Amino acid sequence: MFCLYKDDWHQGVIGILAARIRERYHRPAIIFAPGDEGIIKGSARSISGLHIRDILDVVATQNPKLIDKFGGHAMAAGLSMAESKLPEFIAAITTAITEQCDASIFQEKLLSDGALQRDELNLNSADQIRFAAPWGQHFPAPVFDNYFEIMQKRILKNAHVKLVLRLMENQEKTATTVDAIAFNVNLDEWPEQGAIVHLLYKLDVNEFRGVSSAQLMVDRLL
Known part of the structure; x- marks a missing residue:
């Protein structure tokens, strides 16, 4: 400890x-x-x-x-x-x-509710998860894992990573893109733009200037 x-x-x-x-x-x-x-x-x-x-x-x-x-x-x-x-x-x-x-x-055990499909990776799904709250220790929010291509990567406050990701399905790029953020990470572990990454994440709603959109809250770079 x-x-x-x-x-x-x-x-x-x-x-x-x-x-x-x-x-x-x-x-x-x-x-x-x-x-x-x-x-x-x-x-x-x-x-x-x-x-x-x-x-x-x-x-x-x-x-x-x-x-x-x-x-x-x-x-x-x-x-x-x-x-x-x-x-x-x-x-x-x-x-x-x-x-x-x-x-x-x-020995940490990482649990996932599986991969989201391209028609599930959207604001409607994020809203459904949010409205199902409250989540807690014995009723955790769902966690998903997918492969993505990093389309854009930006470092915030030398501690966080802001991303635009493209969903991968069957090792092929799709047209589905989504914003993501990872807080308090080891920046040296994160690949650069163009890399394919496997992420464990929660699907959340981001609200900015009156506009709502789906956003991934990254739990782990796998």
Whole structure:
């Protein structure tokens, strides 16, 4: 797992950082920021199969006075403790995870609802998915995978990729094109214009200046 602390991190962003690390590396993450009078506060994000609140409970039970306070649920939690106890905490939670969790949970499983056909990759389909919401942890939004040709590629804020894609079917180019965006990606992994890519994505509605259109929210470059 990732357990990180810097004395100049702000409490308002550590949850976001923990979530991004979890998403990129498929590992639980606890990120700490300084609090008051030698106390640090942590925000935890977990993966399926590792109940982070229960793991913290095991650590607290086996190591009284190590954690000052904690709370949360299966996928997210918060805690506070003395900064001086951080090395002891890292050792304790590493042991707890090793003893309580099966190693197979760290092998990420990517699930897809299949490929969309050219007559499904449109605003009408995106609207139907949106109106079927709300989606949640035990009722996830549908995820699809298709092959596309990159027709246009633009980097946003040195972290995101904005794309125009052409749908491929049976290794042949179609006339169907669609916009897509991938947030917080490793830019070095993304091919240039003209490349064929296999993407795992959600179909969403993009609204810009009063105009709605279908847009792919890219989860993974496969």
